[in-house]
Amino acid sequence: QVQLVESGGGLVQAGGSLRLSCAASGSTRSVNAMGWYRQAPGGQRELVATIASGGTTNYADSVKSRFTISRDYSKNTVYLQMNSLKPEDAAVYYCDAELPPRPFSSVKRVYWGQGTQVTVSS
Numbered sequence: 001q002v003q004l005v006e007s008g009g010g011l012v013q014a015g016g017s018l019r020l021s022c023a024a025s026g027s028t029r030s031v032n033a034m035g036w037y038r039q040a041p042g043g044q045r046e047l048v049a050t051i052a053s054g055g056t057t058n059y060a061d062s063v064k065s066r067f068t069i070s071r072d073y074s075k076n077t078v079y080l081q082m083n084s085l086k087p088e089d090a091a092v093y094y095c096d097a098e099l100p101p102r103p104f105s106s107v108k109r110v111y112w113g114q115g116t117q118v119t120v121s122s
Contacts, residue, residue, distance in 0.1 A: 001026045001027060001111070002024055002025070002026040002027055002028060002030075002031060002097050002099065002111040003024070003025045003026050003111070004022055004023070004024050004095045004096070004097055004111055004112065004113035005022065005023050005025075005113055005114070006020060006021070006022045006093065006094065006095045006113045006114065006115060006116040007020070007021050007022075007023075007116060008020040008021050008116060009093060009116030009117045009118045009119075010117075010118070010119070011119045011120075011121065012085055012118075012119070012120055012121070013120070013121050013122075014085060014086060014087055014120055014121065014122055015084060015085065016085050016120075017081070017082060017083045017084075017085065018082045018085065018118060019079060019080070019081050019082070020036065020079065020080040020082065020093055020095075020116060020118075021077055021078075021079055022034070022036075022077060022078045022079070022080075022095030022113055023075070023076065023077045024076040024077065024078070024097055025076065027099070028076045028097075030099045030100070031053070031097045031098070031099055032052065032053045032098050032099060032100060033050055033051065033052045033053065033097075033098045034050070034051055034071060034078040034095065034096065034097050034098070035047065035048070035049060035050035035051065035069070035078075035095070035096050035098075036048040036049050036050075036069060036078070036080045036093055036094070036095055036096075037093070037094045037095075037096060038089075038091035038092065038093045038094065038118075039091055039092050039094070039115075040090065040091040040092075043091075045094065046060065047060055048060055048063055048067065048080070048093070049063065049067055049068075049069035049080060050069070051069045051070070051071050051078065055071075057069055062088075063082075063089075066082065066083050066084045066085075067080060067081065067082050067083070068080070068081040068083075069081075078095060080093070082118075085118075085120045086120060087120045087121070087122055088120075089118065089120050090118055090119050090120045091118060092115040092116070092117055092118070093115060093116050093117075093118055094112055094113055094114075094115045095112070095113040096110055096111065096112050096113070097110070097111045098110050099111070
């Protein structure tokens, strides 16, 4: 099992920056990819950025060139550096960790944190 705790959210003005952190604990050696997702009020949870165990990153088009995902393996922590924030970036940001299926199972295991609120004022 993996536990995830997000931190770093808050209130910023448009154009400002925030750095989110997600600390993982538990069976962290089994974690493959990690990522950040967000959910605005009344909306669905959407992908923001992911980083695979080999370091390959992927970003949503809406945040590409503004956000950067990184991973510190020694601290079992994934980060999301958010620059040039826009009001439409406001949401609850969730961290996830993906583990491979157990032997003889095809069900991928995904763990989620509780989320951290990001508010962007105009």
